Amino acid sequence: MxxxxxxxxxxxxxxxxxxxxxxxxxxxxxxxxxxxxxxxxxDAWAACTLYLGVEDVFGDAAPYHQVLLDAPMRSSGGQAVFVTLSRRDDRLAAPEGQRAVTMSCHTPAREWEALSDAEHDERKGLVADELLGALARAFPAVRTAHKPVVMPGTPRTWASFTGRHGGRVGGLxxxxxxxxxxxxxxxxxxxxxxxxxxxxxxxxxxxxxxxxxxxxxxxxxxxx
Ligand SMILES: Cc1cc2nc3c(=O)[nH]c(=O)nc-3n(C[C@H](O)[C@H](O)[C@H](O)COP(=O)(O)OP(=O)(O)OC[C@H]3O[C@@H](n4cnc5c(N)ncnc54)[C@H](O)[C@@H]3O)c2cc1C
Structure with a gap:
């Protein structure tokens, strides 16, 4: 070899x-x-993700959530969103008074491949808006909370992060x-x-x- x-x-x-x-x-x-x-x-799944640093409006909520939406999101096609909240006392994840939140959902990899850079960037913005909307379904106070970090990820992000073809990180x-x-x-x-x-x-x-x-x-x- x-x-x-x-x-x-x-x-x-x-x-x-x-x-x-x-x-x-x-x-x-x-x-x-x-x-x-x-x-x-x-066909294979890719992922859309959102990484947040957000004012702590979560109280004693459990760390893991799955938000099920009434209709698929326009940006990703996802209707089920995984949410993980950092622990309230985890100072490595977020400063006092803030929480780190990671969110992800599946998206069909091939749908992203034909997008121009401008189309991709527009859709990436929509990923952030829709995932924030999904989070606010579970935690309404998130809508007005201070959010110093808002980082969306798309199949392009995953392609560059993992090297996988077209950001195919979700299996078949x-x-x-x-x-x-x-x-x-x-x-x-x-x-x-x-x-x-x-x-x-x-x-x-x-x-x-x-x-x-x-x-x-x-x-x-x-x-x-
Ligand atoms: C956002 C997101 C959230 C997820 N959440 C969960 C979860 O909560 N629970 C869960 O069970 N799963 C989760 N998954 C799925 C899980 O991460 C994957 O199914 C799993 O990691 C896939 O494992 P793998 O071995 O196929 O690939 P990988 O984990 O990608 O491993 C492949 C390895 O091969 C290496 N490699 C690649 N090319 C070469 C080369 N040429 N030479 C040497 N090394 C190379 C890579 O560096 C990598 O280390 C999630 C996935 C995503 C994208």
């Missing part, structure tokens, strides 16, 4: 990459099964159509080469990735 830091021999090589990124990394002779996965599964849509096309199993049909991560069954989340990687490694070690 040839890498950026030299060549080495290995019995098994496991790529912890999406099929888009793996297809770009491997030698051309090995890319075909990955390119097939790209054609079979062109877990729909019947995805399953019917055959959710990637990690096997590539190339002896000794496999793939793990959140675009391999069962998909997104740290526990799901760990479980998926166990399945892949078990099969590599005992391919019967």
């Amino acid at each position: 040839q890498t950026g830091t030299g060549a080495f021999e290995a019995q098994h090589v496991v790529l912890n990459l999406t099929h888009w990124d793996a297809a770009k990394l491997v030698a051309p002779g090995l890319a075909r099964p990955l390119e097939r996965e790209v054609r079979r599964h062109p 849509p877990f729909r019947f159509s995805t399953l019917a096309r055959g959710y990637p199993s990690g096997a590539l049909g190339v002896p000794g080469l496999a793939r793990v991560g959140d675009t391999v069954f069962p998909g997104q989340s740290v526990p799901a990735c760990a479980w998926g990687a166990r399945r892949v490694v078990t099969r590599l070690l005992d391919p019967r």
